[in-house]
Amino acid sequence: MRGMHDLLPGPIARWQHFESTARAVLGCYGFEEIRTPLLERTELFVRSIGGATDIVEKEMYSFPDRDGDSLTLRPEQTASCVRAGIENGFIHLGVHRLWYMGPMFRHERPQKGRFRQFHQLGGEIFGPPGPEADAEIILVTARLWRRLGLDGLRLELNSLGTPDSRRAYRSRLAEYLLDRRADLDEDSRRRAETNPLRVLDSKNPDLQGVIEAAPKLLDALDPESRDHFDTLRAMLEEAGVPSTVNPRLVRGLDYYTKTVFEWTTDRLGAQNAVCGGGRYDGLVEEIGGAPTPGVGFSAGIERLVALLAESGAGAEPAPPAAWVAAVGPAAARVAPAVAEELRDAGMSAVLDAGEGGFRAKLRRANRSGAGFAVIVGDTEAAAGEVSIKPLRADRPQRTVPRAALKDTLAAWLPPGGPQER
RNA sequence: GUGGGCGUAGCUCAGUCGGUAGAGCACCGGAUUGUGGCUCCGGAGGUCGCGGGUUCAAUCCCCGUCGCUCACCCCA
Numbered sequence: 001m002r003g004m005h006d007l008l009p010g011p012i013a014r015w016q017h018f019e020s021t022a023r024a025v026l027g028c029y030g031f032e033e034i035r036t037p038l039l040e041r042t043e044l045f046v047r048s049i050g051g052a053t054d055i056v057e058k059e060m061y062s063f064p065d066r067d068g069d070s071l072t073l074r075p076e077q078t079a080s081c082v083r084a085g086i087e088n089g090f091i092h093l094g095v096h097r098l099w100y101m102g103p104m105f106r107h108e109r110p111q112k113g114r115f116r117q118f119h120q121l122g123g124e125i126f127g128p129p130g131p132e133a134d135a136e137i138i139l140v141t142a143r144l145w146r147r148l149g150l151d152g153l154r155l156e157l158n159s160l161g162t163p164d165s166r167r168a169y170r171s172r173l174a175e176y177l178l179d180r181r182a183d184l185d186e187d188s189r190r191r192a193e194t195n196p197l198r199v200l201d202s203k204n205p206d207l208q209g210v211i212e213a214a215p216k217l218l219d220a221l222d223p224e225s226r227d228h229f230d231t232l233r234a235m236l237e238e239a240g241v242p243s244t245v246n247p248r249l250v251r252g253l254d255y256y257t258k259t260v261f262e263w264t265t266d267r268l269g270a271q272n273a274v275c276g277g278g279r280y281d282g283l284v285e286e287i288g289g290a291p292t293p294g295v296g297f298s299a300g301i302e303r304l305v306a307l308l309a310e311s312g313a314g315a316e317p318a319p320p321a322a323w324v325a326a327v328g329p330a331a332a333r334v335a336p337a338v339a340e341e342l343r344d345a346g347m348s349a350v351l352d353a354g355e356g357g358f359r360a361k362l363r364r365a366n367r368s369g370a371g372f373a374v375i376v377g378d379t380e381a382a383a384g385e386v387s388i389k390p391l392r393a394d395r396p397q398r399t400v401p402r403a404a405l406k407d408t409l410a411a412w413l414p415p416g417g418p419q420e421r
Numbered sequence: 422g423u424g425g426g427c428g429u430a431g432c433u434c435a436g437u438c439g440g441u442a443g444a445g446c447a448c449c450g451g452a453u454u455g456u457g458g459c460u461c462c463g464g465a466g467g468u469c470g471c472g473g474g475u476u477c478a479a480u481c482c483c484c485g486u487c488g489c490u491c492a493c494c495c496c497a
Contacts, residue, residue: 002487059495059496076497106496108422109423110490111490111491115497119497201495203493252495270493270494270495271495271496271497274497276497300496328455357455357456359456361456362456363456387455389457397456
């Protein structure tokens with residue numbers, strides 16, 4: 001399937017590293033995990049993301065189910081979190097910080113860093129209206145990058161104001177743009193009417209003059225939003241997280257109010273945003289809950305893992321401590337039990353299940369990266385013994401009674417680790 | 422949704438001015454009847470993405486299609 005990929009055993013090591021790091025970091029900020037269905041009613045996304053956005057207009061996987069309801073594979077998960085919070089009442093029960101991780105679906109043309117099924121890590125804070133929550137959302141992501149060892153990420157901030165001031169600005173901007181219709185390209189002419197804020201984000205060099213001279217969103221902010229924004233910037237500065245203000249940052253989802261932000265990199269080509277988010281004070285009410293402010297982030301896992309791969313961080317899967325190679329009918333009968341004894345003792349062991357003689361089995365043992373080969377031939381089996389051959393160290397092979405296997409191996413293994421390298 | 426590049430062995434890629442294919446790595450076996458890594462020898466593995474067209478003959482040329490890739494667009 002186009003834009004959908006298998007995640008194979010080798011590369012998955014970096015994903016697991018990312019996932020465990022994310023769990024740990026989110027946990028230490030008091031976030032709790034939530035898992036929601038991959039499918040929601042289409043209406044949920046139309047109401048939350050906005051009918052005039054690209055996501056809703058042309059990117060959703062929507063289809064009628066057997067009852068005739070229109071369902072959609074989630075293109076993002078904030079709306080699902082809000083819906084779940086309303087339906088289960090926990091937004092009012094003191095659970096205010098949620099995180100999620102999982103697949104999202106958007107029918108876009110695939111390219112570097114952009115897929116039709118992709119994965120996001122996200123966090124949401126419901127309830128607090130002040131900039132402290134915005135700061136927590138941004139600080140938790142900043143710490144995650146630090147913990148992952150990612151550098152070179154830039155934080156861009158903007159404020160869209162309250163719905164009222166945003167609406168007022170929006171019509172002023174539309175007016176300005178329509179006055180200059182002749183200077184706009186086709187896309188921008190259409191957006192000037194449907195979603196004028198998006199015009200500010202255009203990369204078309206011919207439009208930069210018009211955009212420069214356009215009324216500034218930040219100049220149009222209401223005093224409350226202005227104060228919220230300034231306080232947030234001061235908090236981030238005090239916490240040692242540098243940011244730059246990008247007045248053109250508008251984001252593609254309609255539910256944002258006041259703060260919006262993006263973490264970007266210059267190492268991933270055209271798809272340079274690795275994380276984005278913002279405040280959405282009207283969303284809970286829009287979806288049918290009691291008016292409740294909220295703020296959140298979502299991060300693209302494929303893109304972050306690509307950055308991890310570039311910096312060469314954490315990759316190798318751990319090889320087993322021992323490889324159990326048995327040759328001959330009597331040996332084959334006891335080999336599974338020998339492997340189980342090692343696992344009982346807390347050591348990892350792989351029982352060779354392949355064809356061939358000693359030669360083939362030892363070759364597989366070596367290739368597996370195992371520290372030791374535990375060899376059982378019919379001679380050993382008859383005597384109730386096993387042979388232990390170190391594969392990574394220059395030590396002689398030893399033959400010991402089966403009962404002494406795990407102690408001999410444990411004595412050879414380094415005290416700290418599960419196996420020798 | 423628009424445009425460019427690319428699909429040949431498990432992987433990375435050659436190649437055929439149209440006569441049905443090759444290397445390196447990996448894999449399997451042997452040299453070493455019960456012992457890996459190094460070396461040497463041998464072997465296996467391909468509907469040349471798929472479908473159609475032109476041709477005596479297509480992996481090669483043409484059309485379509487699917488997939489990958491990069492950019493636009495958009496975003497994570």
